[in-house]
Amino acid sequence: MSRLLHTSDWHLGASLYRHSREEDFDAVLAEIAAIARESEPDLIVHSGDLFHSFRPGARDLLRAMRALDELAGIAPTVVIAGNHDSPAYFEFLNLVSGPSWGRGLYFIDRFRPGREGGVLTFDACGGQRMRLAVMPFVHPNQFWQRSTPSATASADYAQGMRELQADLMQTLHDGYDPGRDVLLFAAHVYVAGAKPAKSERGVDTDDAFATAPGDLPVVSYAALGHIHAPQPVNGVPSAVTARYAGSPLQMDFGEHKDIKSVVVVDADPGRPVRALPRPLTSGRRLAYFEGTLDLLRADAHTFEGMFLKAAITDEEDGSLLTRKVAEIVPGAILVDAAPVREATAESVLTGDPAEEPDLPDAFLAYLTQSGLSETTAHSTAATFARLLGEMDDEEPSPVPAQELLRAALDNLWEKAS
Structure with missing residues (x-):
């Protein structure tokens, strides 16, 4: 029997309303390593968003490498780049810490065809082999067609993803031994129908650029990243388990x-897998409270050691509210305390008050409020989010106008002659 440990979306470097999460990251990474030592997997897969930003700080790089080096000492460990990760950083990390150093650590920086590094093979227990197709985050702009220069069509994206996955599947089946091989797929992708955890950027979970669950490759297990809420994926091909x-x-x-977890997957060739989520309990939990100060006082003990966001219903003046709440729950890390006010007609943002909207989502809400059509608003917001995400990217995704200009320049002398 082969065993896989699946983890994802660490987002090292992320903070919470300017509160550091370093203590929590250290605790939960130690817990993941303990689960790996106890479960003894043959392969460990991290399905993307290792870091929270394209240019992680030195402390976050050190934290990542220490944790991954510990995992690689237990089993070969493959990390694919997510939309928050820099392909250039991953290329560098693979150069200085990858398989050429014999450490069992693999950083997959960008999509490669199956025969050019897109499929990896690992030995497992009982003479079995685990064959892993890897698909780091693929930006929709990669599938832009010159026949439609105004925008990247969602149909182009869906077809492009199917073609990339078909190439990986062809390589997976080259030399495939049904009595020995377990086929696996790791991708950082949004699958239609998945339930976001609400901390993802809204424009990254737009159905216009979603992969249909039925389009996922036919493998024993698909290890997915990008969505922060642990969950199975429904509607996948029969005999496929995707999580x-x-x-x-x-x-x-x-x-x-939400209850966070990693997934331990047991697989045998030609048989359905058993995917067992293992809950993660380390790291301080988040708590959202809405009610009166008296009710908060009665429940104060339940927030001990937690990050707390409080919305108080019986206070009009918020000038001293933070101090009052802090005195009631001295054992909590108070992130925010504010009186509950009725929504006004001028309100732009909607949604769960426990959420902290990010800039792309706020901009999308503004565009929608301004009267733009849904298609135009989402297209504009998606472009805005891409620009934000690629300000520090050494190799930004192509822009349609830029591609047209490049094509014209490439053909300039040929046409002149």
């Missing part, structure tokens, strides 16, 4: 009820 491992920590208050 989001989710983030190991609650990333924002919209997740205060």
Whole structure:
């Protein structure tokens, strides 16, 4: 029997309303390593968003490498780049810490065809082999067609993803031994129908650029990243098990009820897998409270050691509210305390008050409020989010106008002659 440990979306470097999460990351990474030592997997897969930003700080790089080096000492460990990760950083990390150093650590920086590094093979227990197809985050702009220069069509994206996955599947089946091989797929992708945890950027979970669950490759197990809520994926091809491992920590208050986990997957060739989520309990939990000060006082003991966001219903003046709440719950880490006010007609943002909206979502809400059509608003917001995410990227995704200009320049002398 082969065994896989699936983890994802660490987002090292993320903070919570300017509160450091370093203590929580250290605790949960130690817990993941303990689960790996106890479960003794043949392979460990991290399905993307190792870091929270394209240019992680030195402390976050050190934290990542210490944790991954410990995992690689237990089993070969493969980390694919997510939309928050820099391909250039991953290329560098693979150069200085990858398989050429014999450490069993693999950083997959960008999509490669199956025969050019897109499929990896690992020995497992009982003479079995685990064959893993890897698909780091693929930006929709990669599938832009010059026939439609105004925008990247969702149909182009869906077809492009099917073609990339078909290439990986062809390589997976090259030399495939049904009595020995376990086929696996790791991808950082949004699958339609998955339930976001609310800490993802809204434009990253737009159905216009979603992969249909029925389009996922026919493998024993698909290890998915990108969605922070741990969950199985429904509607996949028969005999396929696909799961989001989710983030190991609650990333924002919209997740205060979520139970985080890693996934231990047992597989035998030609048989359905057993995918067992292992809950993660380390790291301080998030709590959202709405009610009166008296009710908060009665429940104060339940918030001990937690990050707390409080919405108080019986206070009009918020000038001293933070101090009052802090005195009631001295054992909590108070992130925010504010009186509950009725929504006004001028309100732009909607949604769970426990969420902290990010800039792309706020901009999308503004565009929608301004009267733009849904298609135009989402297209504009998606472009805005891409620009934000690629300000520090050494190799930004192509822009349609830029591609047209490049094509014209490439053909300039040929046409002149």
